[in-house]
Amino acid sequence: MPSPEILLRGRDISRRWGGLVAVDRVSLELRRDSVHAVIGTNGAGKSTLIDILSGETAPSAGSVELLGKDVTRWTQPRRARRGLGRSYQRNTIFPGLTVLENCRLAAQARTQRPWAWWGAASACAASVEAARTAAARTGLDDLLGHDAGLLSHGQKRQLEIAMCLATRPDVLLLDEPLAGMGAEETERMLELLAELKSGHAILLVEHDMDAVFRIADVVTVMVDGAVIASGTPDFVRASPAVRAAYLGDAH
Ligand SMILES: Nc1ncnc2c1ncn2[C@@H]1O[C@H](COP(=O)(O)OP(=O)(O)OP(=O)(O)O)[C@@H](O)[C@H]1O
Ligand SMILES: [Mg+2]
DSSP states (O other): OOOOOOEEEEEEEEOOOOOOOOEEEEEEEEEEEEEEEEEEESSSSHHHHHHHHSSSSSSEEEEEEEEEEEEETOOOHHHTTTTTEEESOOOOOOSBBBBBHHHHHHHHHSSSOGGTTTTTTTOOOOHHHHHHHHHHHHTTTGGGTTTGGOHHHHHHHHHHHHHHHTOOOSSEEETTTTTTTOHHHHHHHHHHHHHHHHEEEEEEOOOHHHHHHHHEEEEEEETTTTTEEEEHHHHHHHHHIIIIIIIGGGG
8 A cells, every 4th residue: 555645745844043963964754644752851852844845944954745745844834724734732711701702713813814914703604614623623622612722731631622623724734732731631632633634744852751652654763863763663662772861671
């Protein structure tokens, strides 16, 4: 059987901040129907890599291809309209707005009318529909009218994913979606990610190694900006370089 199609490709991506090389010639391919985890210690360059793939940070070198098109010079909103969704390491929801309103605003980002961003929101039935669908998918359908600022930590992370889904992406870039979650919330989120895998390409940055090794099809390990190993969970777990640099003896 042929491998699922490559939806997002990064080629030789580097990013320097002054003298610091935060991302060092990283290449990776995200395929439909798969979860690709990127792991590494604090400061390894994982979030910077996501920022470059999503269009929020320009690379110092290298290129990004989305659905077969070179999008290296495209802005983040343009990439989002083309099917690239992301969530952030820190919550970026709007407290004071309801769950549904947060999702609807995210859905609006996919429309072609940025000048009518807020005013036309309530009139845009397609956005409301996308918002409802995304909220339901993440298990927030009972909380549509709730103030997002009053949600539990886990629910806020679910809302982040819902906002990402509301843009109807093909590719999901998720920066530590499990951070700060309890065991039960983690389980629920992992179930959701397993569900979302079908039809999407998911890049998952995560520190929870048990979760990563359970859910990922491919694991890429970064140290000081560079990839030291990439492959199946079994391959990475057995890699002497990874054990020495990162996993230690615990795994
Ligand atoms: N805007 C910036 N200006 C200067 N240095 C930056 C900037 N953003 C990130 N860095 C530096 O780049 C390096 C990589 O940071 P990054 O946030 O990508 O790491 P990370 O792997 O996501 O870490 P964590 O696991 O803590 O989230 C760090 O040394 C960080 O201090
Ligand atoms: Mg980070």
